[in-house]
Amino acid sequence: MEGDHTKGEMHGCIVCAKLYELYVVYDAQGKFKDLKVMTPGGKRVPDPDRPLVACVEHTDLEIKRAVERVFGKPRSRELE
Numbered sequence: 001m002e003g004d005h006t007k008g009e010m011h012g013c014i015v016c017a018k019l020y021e022l023y024v025v026y027d028a029q030g031k032f033k034d035l036k037v038m039t040p041g042g043k044r045v046p047d048p049d050r051p052l053v054a055c056v057e058h059t060d061l062e063i064k065r066a067v068e069r070v071f072g073k074p075r076s077r078e079l080e
Contacts, residue, residue, distance in 0.1 A: 005025070008021060014066045015055065020037055022036065023036045037053055041055055041056055045067065
């Protein structure tokens, strides 16, 4: 497959699992590039490797703790 491609996907809020519809962009190798949240009340959670979404009413601290709970603490750039 050549170029970027977009898929409609359903993802749950990283904090409470409420479902949101996303349009997710992947490159030709299938690597995540970008997303747009289509369902009202959701917001993008910045992550370079995967599409993540959260409800707008969750605080940044709640979101950060949920991401760490699911994926672990972010690795230091020195380890890469």
